[in-house]
Amino acid sequence: MIHLRKGITPEQGHWRIPEGTFEDEHGRKGFFGRASHLYHKNPPTDWISIEGECKPYALDTRKLNDKQEYPVFVLVNDDVRIGTWTLTSPPEWYFRNVDGDLLYFVHRGQGKIESDYGSLAFQKGDYIVVPKGTTHRLVPTEKSKFLVIEGTGEYEQPTRGILGHHAIYDPALIKIAEPEEYDNSKSEYELRIKRMGKITKVVYGFNPLDVVGWKGDLFVWKLNISQIKPVMSHRVHLPPSVHTTFVNQNFVVCSFVPRPAESDPDALRVPFWHRNIDYDEVIFYHEGNFFSRDGIDKEMITFHPYGIHHGPHPKAYENRDEKEFLDEYAVMVDTKNPLFLTEKGKEIEWKEYWKSWQIRKQKASI
Numbered sequence: 001m002i003h004l005r006k007g008i009t010p011e012q013g014h015w016r017i018p019e020g021t022f023e024d025e026h027g028r029k030g031f032f033g034r035a036s037h038l039y040h041k042n043p044p045t046d047w048i049s050i051e052g053e054c055k056p057y058a059l060d061t062r063k064l065n066d067k068q069e070y071p072v073f074v075l076v077n078d079d080v081r082i083g084t085w086t087l088t089s090p091p092e093w094y095f096r097n098v099d100g101d102l103l104y105f106v107h108r109g110q111g112k113i114e115s116d117y118g119s120l121a122f123q124k125g126d127y128i129v130v131p132k133g134t135t136h137r138l139v140p141t142e143k144s145k146f147l148v149i150e151g152t153g154e155y156e157q158p159t160r161g162i163l164g165h166h167a168i169y170d171p172a173l174i175k176i177a178e179p180e181e182y183d184n185s186k187s188e189y190e191l192r193i194k195r196m197g198k199i200t201k202v203v204y205g206f207n208p209l210d211v212v213g214w215k216g217d218l219f220v221w222k223l224n225i226s227q228i229k230p231v232m233s234h235r236v237h238l239p240p241s242v243h244t245t246f247v248n249q250n251f252v253v254c255s256f257v258p259r260p261a262e263s264d265p266d267a268l269r270v271p272f273w274h275r276n277i278d279y280d281e282v283i284f285y286h287e288g289n290f291f292s293r294d295g296i297d298k299e300m301i302t303f304h305p306y307g308i309h310h311g312p313h314p315k316a317y318e319n320r321d322e323k324e325f326l327d328e329y330a331v332m333v334d335t336k337n338p339l340f341l342t343e344k345g346k347e348i349e350w351k352e353y354w355k356s357w358q359i360r361k362q363k364a365s366i
């Protein structure tokens with residue numbers, strides 16, 4: 001192990017940052033690989049202009065709130081598709097997605113999910129895991145909006161390592177679908193299978209959700225974001241990877257939940273700058289006051305592709321020592337492979353977002 005130090009640096013990262021400098025983590029493999037902390041004279045996000053695609057994006061999914069027949073994906077790659085689905089009433093058909101596992105995060109609304117494995121009530125803040133190939137239907141009792149994260153691989157829980165397996169959330173908080181006898185009075189029932197992004201319609205003369213029992217270790221389950229007990233240190237800002245809720249093939253899903261700010265007066269109390277060179281980063285803003293992001297409201301998605309910096313917004317950095325509690329719920333998706341904006345994603349982009357990081361330019365125009 002070699003750990004070098006050159007020029008002006010603090011004793012350790014994220015702590016007692018030298019006056020007038022801005023800390024930038026240049027690291028590999030998310031927050032798990034080799035990394036150095038660089039101390040800049042200027043915030044690396046104080047740019048004058050950006051030309052090209054490697055820039056911060058913000059997408060306003062409130063523009064997708066009308067009823068949609070299928071989930072609308074805005075950011076995609078071979079491992080993961082991210083989008084939203086708004087439903088005002090249950091679809092008349094059952095859904096079987098064979099393009100991957102589905103993770104529905106209930107942003108708003110309530111109801112139940114019906115499936116091969118039975119029913120499970122849902123409410124705001126639930127993460128519902130639906131394994132690939134499960135026949136199911138979302139049955140909202142009021143207008144409901146879901147963040148939908150379709151993963152090519154399987155959703156698994158993260159390893160807790162030295163924290164022990166009751167950390168982050170106690171496995172006892174997981175709720176599993178219970179068999180239910182569904183209506184079978186109609187003469188026809190339609191199943192829609194999504195495979196390779198294309199829909200096939202199959203009609204049965206009976207309700208295909210006719211399972212009377214099941215056993216095994218693959219099933220529909222859920223966890224509510226409000227039940228997550230965040231890992232933190234009062235002395236040093238921990239990397240976002242400690243907030244990992246699910247792991248899948250080449251991506252992770254993390255939950256930011258309300259938590260106290262670091263109380264040690266020497267600790268950095270806002271996220272450090274980074275250019276996340278091995279991962280693209282997506283955040284969906286669910287509830288609360290998004291302290292470190294200016295101009296970002298509930299239901300928006302930010303997308304920070306690898307290569308360009310992000311970190312605290314100017315106002316958050318200025319007020320960093322006043323904030324004692326972070327009152328936010330947000331879902332982050334970090335992907336190993338680059339994401340692409342779909343046409344729908346491009347349509348809902350807030351094009352001025354990259355300017356919200358500027359300090360000099362904004363000061364000059366006052």
Ligand SMILES: [Fe+2]
Pocket residue numbers: 274276281310
């Ligand atoms: Fe980040």
